[in-house]
Structures are given as C-alpha cells and as structure tokens.
Amino acid sequence: PRRAVWLFATAVLWLVAVLALATHNAADPGFTTSGRHELATNAVGRLGAWASDLALFLLGYSVWWIPLIVARHWLSVLAGRLRGLHVQDDVAAAWPGSGAAIALRAAGVVRLLTASTALEGTRLYHAEPGRPGHEGGVVGWVVGPWSMKWLGFNGSGVFWIAHLVVGLAWALAFSWLRLAEQI
Numbered sequence: 001p002r003r004a005v006w007l008f009a010t011a012v013l014w015l016v017a018v019l020a021l022a023t024h025n026a027a028d029p030g031f032t033t034s035g036r037h038e039l040a041t042n043a044v045g046r047l048g049a050w051a052s053d054l055a056l057f058l059l060g061y062s063v064w065w066i067p068l069i070v071a072r073h074w075l076s077v078l079a080g081r082l083r084g085l086h087v088q089d090d091v092a093a094a095w096p097g098s099g100a101a102i103a104l105r106a107a108g109v110v111r112l113l114t115a116s117t118a119l120e121g122t123r124l125y126h127a128e129p130g131r132p133g134h135e136g137g138v139v140g141w142v143v144g145p146w147s148m149k150w151l152g153f154n155g156s157g158v159f160w161i162a163h164l165v166v167g168l169a170w171a172l173a174f175s176w177l178r179l180a181e182q183i
Contacts, residue, residue, distance in 0.1 A: 020048030108170020
C-alpha cells in the first residue's frame with residue numbers, strides 16, 4: 001500500500017511539473033520577470049509559472065529531459081511492481097540497482113543536461129527571444145562559450161554530442177549496443 005501511494009503521488013507530481021512546463025507563458029509573473037499578467041495563465045498557477053520560469057532560466061529547453069528521465073524510471077518501477085518484484089525502500093524503488101548503478105544514472109543525468117544545454121546555447125540562436133535568459137539557460141551560457149573557446153565551433157559540437165549520447169544511455173539506463181543488436 002505504501003509503495004502504491006508513493007507511485008500515485010510521484011505520478012501526480014510528474015504531471016503537475018509537465019503541465020507547468022508545457023503551459024509556461026513569458027508574460028506570467030515568475031523568477032525572471034514581474035510579468036504583464038496580474039494572474040498567472042500557467043495551468044498550475046503562480047507556483048507553476050515560477051517553477052517553469054526558473055527551470056527554463058537554469059537549463060533552457062533542455063529541462064524537458066528531466067520529465068523524460070523521471071517517466072522512464074517511474075515506468076520501470078511500476079513494471080517491477082506489476083511483475084511482483086518488491087523493493088525494500090522507496091528510494092531504491094525510484095532508482096533500481098546498486099549504489100554504483102545509482103551513481104552512474106545520476107552522472108548520466110548531469111552529463112546529459114550539461115551536454116544538451118551546451119549544444120542548445122551554442123547552436124540554437126533563433127529561439128532565444130521566447131524564453132527567460134539565454135538559450136541553454138545559465139548552464140549552457142557558462143559551458144557553451146567555454147567549450148567553443150577551447151575546442152572551436154566544430155570541436156565543441158563533436159565533444160558535446162559525444163557526451164549527450166553517453167549521458168542519454170546512462171540516464172535512461174539502456175545500452176546503445178543492445179539497441180543496435182535488437183534493431
């Protein structure tokens with residue numbers, strides 16, 4: 001029963017976060033702006049407007065990796081529960097595997113978000129006026145120009161794409177080799 005409540009509560013929180021991001025409006029009052037609207041038009045209200053504004057400010061559109069990663073791990077926990085696998089504590093249920101596996105997935109999330117924000121910050125100039133801060137958020141604004149300075153435009157692109165590919169596999173707990181063999 002406790003795990004079922006935990007699964008339900010995390011699903012609701014995930015849905016609220018996705019709604020807040022999906023209905024972000026730059027005219028709402030938020031972290032980076034006082035807004036033009038007195039009342040937030042965000043589907044989650046003022047809290048959603050603030051949270052989505054802060055998330056986009058920090059990570060740019062790369063923030064959308066987080067709901068994908070959370071959904072992937074939530075679904076694996078649900079599948080394990082439906083198969084009758086019981087995990088002793090909810091933290092381990094959220095991140096199945098040993099401590100090393102958890103550390104690898106966390107490192108994958110960091111690697112994926114860093115690479116994605118850097119690529120966004122150095123390659124996607126056209127979308128910048130529509131969101132708070134710079135493309136790639138604060139993270140992309142910091143690491144993107146740094147990598148271009150030291151690796152050049154092409155070198156930084158190759159560097160961050162390689163990190164994105166590895167980070168994606170680590171964060172979503174899959175193997176590119178196994179995927180290629182299945183295809």
